[in-house]
Amino acid sequence: MNDHEVFELGDVVLQRGATLRDAKLAYKTYGTLNAEKSNAIVYPTWYSGRHWENEWLIGPGMALDPERYFIIVPNMLGNGLSSSPSNTPPPYDKARFPRVTVHDNVSVQHRLVTEVFGIEHLALVTGWSMGAGQTYQWAMSFPEMVPKIAPFCGSAKTSEHNIVFLEGVKAALTADAAWNHGWYDEQPTKGLRAMARVYAGWGFSQAFYWDRVYGEMGYSSLEDFLVGFWEGFFLDGRDANNLLTMLWTWQHGDISATPGFGGGYDEALASIEARAIVMPAEKDLYFPPEDEEYAVRRMKNAELRVIPGVWGHFAGGGQNPVDAKFIDEALKELLAT
CATH class of the missing domain: 3.40.50.1820 (Alpha/Beta hydrolase fold, catalytic domain)
Incomplete structure (x- = not known):
């Protein structure tokens, strides 16, 4: 784009x-x-x-x-x-x-x-x-x-609670050995997918999942939503170091x-x-x-x-x-x- x-x-x-x-x-x-x-x-x-x-x-x-x-x-x-x-x-x-x-x-x-x-x-x-x-x-x-x-x-x-959530996101992404402390040549896709699954529990509410509203978005099952929407979201041209940079900015917003x-x-x-x-x-x-x-x-x-x-x-x-x-x-x- x-x-x-x-x-x-x-x-x-x-x-x-x-x-x-x-x-x-x-x-x-x-x-x-x-x-x-x-x-x-x-x-x-x-x-x-x-x-x-x-x-x-x-x-x-x-x-x-x-x-x-x-x-x-x-x-x-x-x-x-x-x-x-x-x-x-x-x-x-x-x-x-x-x-x-x-x-x-x-x-x-x-x-x-x-x-x-x-x-x-x-x-x-x-x-x-x-x-x-x-x-x-x-x-x-x-x-x-x-x-x-x-x-x-x-x-x-x-807030501190928001900071804690972001620590979980960061831990999931950087646990991928391919991340290599940020010195990777190819995206750490396992870490990005893990990050997406952590994010999935927070981006939408408990009631959203209770009511299975993801069906209205065209997803046929919970797993389809986790892969199709969330993993697809973070694999769509998003770089791991870029995400970590913006995550730090978010955590320190004040x-x-x-x-x-x-x-x-x-x-x-x-x-x-x-x-x-x-x-x-x-x-x-x-x-x-x-x-x-x-x-x-x-x-x-x-x-x-x-x-x-x-x-x-x-x-x-x-x-x-x-x-x-x-x-x-x-x-x-x-x-x-």
Whole structure:
């Protein structure tokens, strides 16, 4: 999928101190920037996601309508399109790729928005999962640019329970001898398949499996779903070192770690000025509604809207039209205010 552009960033000094030389930010835009440069929306990608996997929420008649808005989808550092272990030359290639934070991702996205397009104010920032974490970070880092945010199925700070889940994912992937501490020449497919099976128990809810909703997705049995959907998902052009890079970014997501901000998590939330509609999913095992209810109570201008249903985290993944409609309608309302 080469239907994207690349912003040459030059040398980028990352939050943890390493320099990512000749860094690149891959992105795709939808729609046309108006003369006032007032109709831009930033919609970041998520863990392992690529820009085309965000397109389910973009289209005519939807909130993110390319006929009305200029939608920018930046690919996360580490996702295989932007600078990543898989495409960076030595010495920072493969297992030596530096640590990247959510703040680093948003910083280079800000450069894209301001340096390439000359945009000073955004209409909205929105995103799913790790995209939601980047959405919060945009509001934290650049409050003067971001009047509205809509994070869904994600959080401003990764919880300890979420970190534990990711430790299980990491252990499954790196247990494959072919991983070779990151210095492999061929993908550690056994590890990727094992990782997929760990993920399968978390991405959808207990009720999803109880009701065998995977049958509605075209899978004939539980095993067919585990192989066809989950193993297929992680074998679809996803590199092991890239996944581990983004996993580290996820585990260390925390808006209170923003440079120059000396407060704790509560203070960080209280500093967000943007009008927010925060949408956790009712049965999300990664980012439960209770966590986002905590965040919303501490934000100045935020509303909690829980996505109902059994789809768990993937309520925000564009897998079913009911949840997609719920998210789209909230975005329409937010953009109209």
